[in-house]
Amino acid sequence: METIITYLLPLLILPISIFLFLQIHQKNTRYETNLRGSSGWPIIGENMDFAMLGAQKYVLERMNKYSPDVFQTSLLGEKMAVFCGAHGHKFLFTNETKLLTSWWPESMKKALLFPEFVNNPVKEVTSLQRNFIRDILKPEALKRYISEMDCMAHNHLEIDWAPYKEVSIFPLSKKYTFALACKLFMSIDDQKHVEKLADHFTLITNGMFSVPINFLGTAYNGAIKGGKLVRDELMNIIAERKKKITKNEDTKSKGDLLSQMLLMRGENGEFMTDMEISNNIIGLLVASYETTSSTVTFVLKYLAEIPDVYDKVLKEQMSIAKTKALGELLSWEDIEKMKYSWNMVREALRLIPPAQGSFREVVTDFTYAGFTIPKGWKTFWTVHTTHKNPKYFAEPEKFDPTRFEGSGPAPYTFVPFGGGPRMCPGKEYARLEVLVFMHNVVTRFRLEKLMPNEKIMFHSSPTPSNGLPVRLIPHNESIRL
Template structure:
């Protein structure tokens, strides 16, 4: 019954947007903006981004955005993503503010002494994961299992959660959140975004319970077993003014870290396994390196920091996998002032975006770019600003070294335990936004015998 009035309102709204758009366009004719179309409002190219977006390409584009952080641009994420992840009170906070607070706590957690402590934990958890979730089967799907492993590891190191059932209570709603973060932000029952909103609420509620319990344990001097985890450090830390974060602020930061630490790393691990299956000689060379390390250990010895430093070829392989299939496609920035780049004006408020693909597969920077060649990373490696899986500049991923340890520890365990081949050599890859094997990368397993 209300169809025609609603249709009239929609038509009037569309006309109003169009008039605003045309008026803006007339006023902007004197400025030289980047090439491309902004599209018409509501429909066309602005269906996904009702905004102005400038994509910076190439090594120079990367260098410019990375080096102009906090001068011309600042970090930015769509409000819809914040709505799915954060408590409502934090929606008005700038991405720069949230990131600055988070980074003030990470150096302590990610300094070399702390990272050395994580290596044997990563090793023991990788062994347990492969024994329980891989060994009993002739065929497994790598992508969902890698997500399970990296998420369980993050729960252990960030919050000292060891109970698999407790981890699952987090993992299930997190799957809803990650699946809906980059979807069309329509909060209507049945949509991916609506599921992400619901998943975010469950996670925040669960985190608040954990934080309250940890505060109680600390007040009763029962928190010594969790002294190394990030949650305890956040509860005990304060800024230069003596202010401590409240429970909701801590929960927001933990959510962000869980998303960042397990989603992209699990993608990197998946594609390492993928390329090792595709290139037997590369697999053989990785195995040779890892067997030498394994032979130097006792039957019950776990990997340590020194062992990781010996995995040079394995890390070259991981880097080449991330070059060809970067887990993070790029990131947004927002212009904080009017500026000019390459002769084009970028007005204040415009969103900018750097993308790994503009350099990773560019023959200008990587000869024969589609070839899998780990030797590209020998010596000093690629030209600066061309290999950017972790970003760059002040906003380079602070967890880069954590991710390196996690990937290498997993590589050590999987190659020394299994041989494998892809069940579907022609499996397609989709992007959401990270690359994802459509069928989860099923592989046929064979337990290695020494």
């Protein structure tokens, strides 16, 4: 397969280059800079190098060749400055509202947003109700979801894991995390309805970071189609919910995120439009679906690979399970006791982070590390400049949850959720979801990997090439059955 791709790449580069040239030829972006780096192929930039090498190897090679602080490249049809190391992260995170603004690739905007919003500044779209999203995802607001997470995790394992001796973790984790999001955000629990939405979302996530060529059969074309299908479905769900609220029939779903959005007024006293609500829900679903399922997968991967770590997690989780009465669900107090388990999750996030980094747009010229970054350029920060850097983490390839004991890593070195004003608002939601699922898995099973050398591929998130197949070894006696 790799050989075929090698021969096809030159054939693909020419039409893609022509297309991108026509797309960006009229842009009035200034290119004056003293940054070291490379623009790669004419027009196509370094997209192919980035895709073939993977984000980690690509970035580290250029840090060594050009600068450990910042270097220039050309990705997604844009001139880009890649900021490196803890100092680079700190600079970008602390200058979010001064020198930089949010930016999404065209492929992502067109896949996720209604056409009416595509040309709006990303900051305007994503900040519509950002404070609201942060409020509803705060720990105190999420406490009421823990029992629902626990119940759904238990039922998922009972139906999709327990009857089998072997399972593939990645597709099952995606099934669970998406079903949970649909339940908590919109009170949708019909399996067929959830599966249909999940199929549409798979099209989006497979193509939202691809080269924006809208030809039949391309990943981008699939993302555009998937986005429209999801938006159409959400608009139907929103319309139906509004009818129930009007008739005072919203009893089953009262209090979920969708109902809260429909009933909330903005600072100007107006309700959110249906399209604005849809944009917010899509953003929440994409985040909770792709990144959280990846985290669950690789947490379980390390539990299957490292018996010593598994045993410590099991001991902690069993001590919690033994305090619960028959059928009693987990509580916030139980989550707070999972200290070693959370350190184990954080170490998994360090080694295989679900998100590779984030983009910004420069709103005014500035100087960093002696280099000029012009207005209109894009910036990119990535976890790969710190997470495995021996300058910040001794023996960086070693899996060691104790790194996070005490004060933990130095600031701006461990950044799986970003940082600054735009730190991922779903961080606490992800923590609860992963810990609750981990609790249910380890108190029932020991895991044995069936493919010890399975490769990890990188798309929008890291993906085990064969879905991470494992053998399930049930404990002799499950505490919580």
